[in-house]
Amino acid sequence: MDTPLSFQDIKDAHNRIRPFINQTPVLTSNSLNAWVGAELFLKCENLQKIGAFKIRGATNAALCLSAEEKKNGIATHSSGNHAQAIALAAQNLGVKAYVVMPDNSPTVKVNAVRGYGAEIIFCTPDISARETTLDKVIKDTGAAFIHPFNNYRIIAGQATASKELLEEVRKLDALIAPIGGGGLMSGTCLTVHYLSPSVSVFGSEPKAVDDAYRSWKSGTLQKNETTKSIADGLLTNLGDKTFAIIKDHVKDIFTVSEEEIVAAMHFVWERMKIIIEPSSAVAIAAVKQQKEVFQNMKVGVIITGGNVDLAKLPFKTVPPSPGHRQSALDFLSIQPE
Amino acid sequence: MDTPLSFQDIKDAHNRIRPFINQTPVLTSNSLNAWVGAELFLKCENLQKIGAFKIRGATNAALCLSAEEKKNGIATHSSGNHAQAIALAAQNLGVKAYVVMPDNSPTVKVNAVRGYGAEIIFCTPDISARETTLDKVIKDTGAAFIHPFNNYRIIAGQATASKELLEEVRKLDALIAPIGGGGLMSGTCLTVHYLSPSVSVFGSEPKAVDDAYRSWKSGTLQKNETTKSIADGLLTNLGDKTFAIIKDHVKDIFTVSEEEIVAAMHFVWERMKIIIEPSSAVAIAAVKQQKEVFQNMKVGVIITGGNVDLAKLPFKTVPPSPGHRQSALDFLSIQPE
Numbered sequence: 326m327d328t329p330l331s332f333q334d335i336k337d338a339h340n341r342i343r344p345f346i347n348q349t350p351v352l353t354s355n356s357l358n359a360w361v362g363a364e365l366f367l368k369c370e371n372l373q374k375i376g377a378f379k380i381r382g383a384t385n386a387a388l389c390l391s392a393e394e395k396k397n398g399i400a401t402h403s404s405g406n407h408a409q410a411i412a413l414a415a416q417n418l419g420v421k422a423y424v425v426m427p428d429n430s431p432t433v434k435v436n437a438v439r440g441y442g443a444e445i446i447f448c449t450p451d452i453s454a455r456e457t458t459l460d461k462v463i464k465d466t467g468a469a470f471i472h473p474f475n476n477y478r479i480i481a482g483q484a485t486a487s488k489e490l491l492e493e494v495r496k497l498d499a500l501i502a503p504i505g506g507g508g509l510m511s512g513t514c515l516t517v518h519y520l521s522p523s524v525s526v527f528g529s530e531p532k533a534v535d536d537a538y539r540s541w542k543s544g545t546l547q548k549n550e551t552t553k554s555i556a557d558g559l560l561t562n563l564g565d566k567t568f569a570i571i572k573d574h575v576k577d578i579f580t581v582s583e584e585e586i587v588a589a590m591h592f593v594w595e596r597m598k599i600i601i602e603p604s605s606a607v608a609i610a611a612v613k614q615q616k617e618v619f620q621n622m623k624v625g626v627i628i629t630g631g632n633v634d635l636a637k638l639p640f641k642t643v644p645p646s647p648g649h650r651q652s653a654l655d656f657l658s659i660q661p662e
Numbered sequence: 663m664d665t666p667l668s669f670q671d672i673k674d675a676h677n678r679i680r681p682f683i684n685q686t687p688v689l690t691s692n693s694l695n696a697w698v699g700a701e702l703f704l705k706c707e708n709l710q711k712i713g714a715f716k717i718r719g720a721t722n723a724a725l726c727l728s729a730e731e732k733k734n735g736i737a738t739h740s741s742g743n744h745a746q747a748i749a750l751a752a753q754n755l756g757v758k759a760y761v762v763m764p765d766n767s768p769t770v771k772v773n774a775v776r777g778y779g780a781e782i783i784f785c786t787p788d789i790s791a792r793e794t795t796l797d798k799v800i801k802d803t804g805a806a807f808i809h810p811f812n813n814y815r816i817i818a819g820q821a822t823a824s825k826e827l828l829e830e831v832r833k834l835d836a837l838i839a840p841i842g843g844g845g846l847m848s849g850t851c852l853t854v855h856y857l858s859p860s861v862s863v864f865g866s867e868p869k870a871v872d873d874a875y876r877s878w879k880s881g882t883l884q885k886n887e888t889t890k891s892i893a894d895g896l897l898t899n900l901g902d903k904t905f906a907i908i909k910d911h912v913k914d915i916f917t918v919s920e921e922e923i924v925a926a927m928h929f930v931w932e933r934m935k936i937i938i939e940p941s942s943a944v945a946i947a948a949v950k951q952q953k954e955v956f957q958n959m960k961v962g963v964i965i966t967g968g969n970v971d972l973a974k975l976p977f978k979t980v981p982p983s984p985g986h987r988q989s990a991l992d993f994l995s996i997q998p999e
Contacts, residue, residue: 350687352709371935372689591972598708598968600935631935635928640972 844904
């Protein structure tokens with residue numbers, strides 16, 4: 326394979342970012358295994374700094390900049406986990422961060438980015454406004470742009486999640502991750518290629534935003550036609566750098582429905598007591614769906630993050646049944662504020 | 663102290679139950695520390711088998727029974743975590759479990775107990791019916807009764823949670839746990855007494871069910887007047903065995919409001935991405951409330967469990983503001999079923 330990243334690059338990235346990240350735990354669950362019909366090893370990046378794996382790539386990319394390149398700070402556009410990752414990476418490095426966010430971003434996300442000391446520049450919520458605004462910010466400030474995924478330093482950083490998993494669990498048959506822009510997926514491909522080439526690598530996507538599936542099938546980059554999925558980390562299209570790697574290394578990509586995503590998310594919350602975001606549930610839903618592929622296999626799953634708005638959960642609420650004793654939770658909900 | 667449990671008893675309990683429990687992780691969070699003004703080390707028994715520490719005591723008590731004592735199975739009354747703990751402990755030992763539950767118990771809990779193979783005997787939801795029904799079950803079946811907390815084998819089992827914490831984190835200034843029937847709290851007291859006597863031990867309770875606080879203050883066993891707290895694991899009264907230990911060892915007990923409990927629970931879910939039940943949030947709320955006591959201390963916190971009904975969460979839901987872009991989560995909630 327003609328790849329611009331060697332295993333040494335990934336090892337260097339890991340050593341570089343180690344002081345700034347958590348070595349996240351790998352969790353297992355008998356009840357989850359019974360539910361999906363395979364033995365899962367969850368690499369819990371929801372328990373990572375900023376609640377998502379994105380801090381790995383952002384930190385690596387920021388640390389790779391020269392003193393001259395980063396003296397005016399770093400900049401990006403994102404309303405998601407990459408925004409928080411860039412903000413915290415900049416704070417750790419003692420440089421400024423500029424984050425372009427749509428002006429209708431949820432307050433919880435705006436506050437999180439601001440909480441890490443970043444300067445937020447709002448734009449109208451469309452791609453051209455985002456790019457124009459970012460260009461202007463870079464021109465005005467001289468900050469260095471760090472792309473969320475189509476960047477080899479980002480890919481090398483994200484590759485360290487599967488590196489930790491493969492170093493901790495040495496007996497995996499397969500590894501699966503969700504695909505958004507492809508930074509995590511392409512990094513995962515490279516780690517497996519260099520470290521454990523016998524492990525089969527699978528991707529997973531919501532059916533509603535299946536650009537990676539269609540790109541992989543057709544061999545040419547495809548775009549999503551909507552952004553209508555609950556898996557808000559996976560709405561973006563692949564980049565050319567990430568696709569080139571994914572194309573060569575992924576064994577198959579499975580797509581799942583919105584209902585399958587919510588069911589997997591609910592199962593993990595209820596039984597494993599960890600909060601995973603819908604994008605992470607996509608990978609688990611895919612394993613459950615593809616019973617013939619994964620039956621009795623030992624499968625590593627990258628749990629990408631846990632950033633969800635607790636005020637807007639997709640779980641059905643049930644009214645108390647008639648004659649149902651008032652529970653403690655009922656009690657509080659009828660208290661005056 | 664004249665205690666019926668030696669440190670050897672606790673070590674024996676630990677060795678006995680080890681094959682049946684998880685060594686749960688100790689998690690930390692910079693944002694939680696900033697929020698409460700102390701350095702917290704969360705012993706995550708929400709990630710324990712059955713989602714709560716109760717499996718420790720139940721397993722120890724079941725394993726201590728002679729072949730003759732357990733040949734007809736084990737029995738208890740509980741609608742909470744002890745019910746699941748007895749059910750799983752019995753399954754692990756290959757004996758029958760009989761669990762008396764109120765006939766209005768939430769389906770999710772009934773299913774969980776049944777899922778571990780226990781036989782459920784329903785009764786009307788009051789104390790006298792519960793005791794009469796349990797007596798009849800024991801008479802009819804010859805099963806051995808295992809009390810949820812007022813039992814030294816249970817206390818020795820629960821003591822192993824703080825034993826693991828103190829063995830992993832050797833620099834604690836204080837340790838705090840919530841108090842229900844007192845099995846966990848009294849076990850925690852004994853572990854600290856034997857292993858790290860310089861560590862201050864604190865209890866925490868909902869204001870609404872503060873029998874332990876009033877018992878500790880007055881020196882005589884008090885009872886709760888209501889069971890109206892969201893902390894559904896802490897509604898019960900202390901037992902004489904647990905109170906005798908708590909009385910001698912706890913430095914102070916702090917009581918918190920329902921609002922403080924929900925705020926602490928929300929913070930941990932949102933920032934740490936782990937699901938903790940309201941009873942666990944009580945201890946964190948107490949640390950936050952008592953800033954002068956805990957300021958800059960290293961505080962161990964026993965996170966008792968994560969069993970909550972996801973269909974009945976106490977978090978406020980916010981309607982989308984006017985002009986707010988439809989988010990992915992909004993999208994799913996308007997899908998037809």
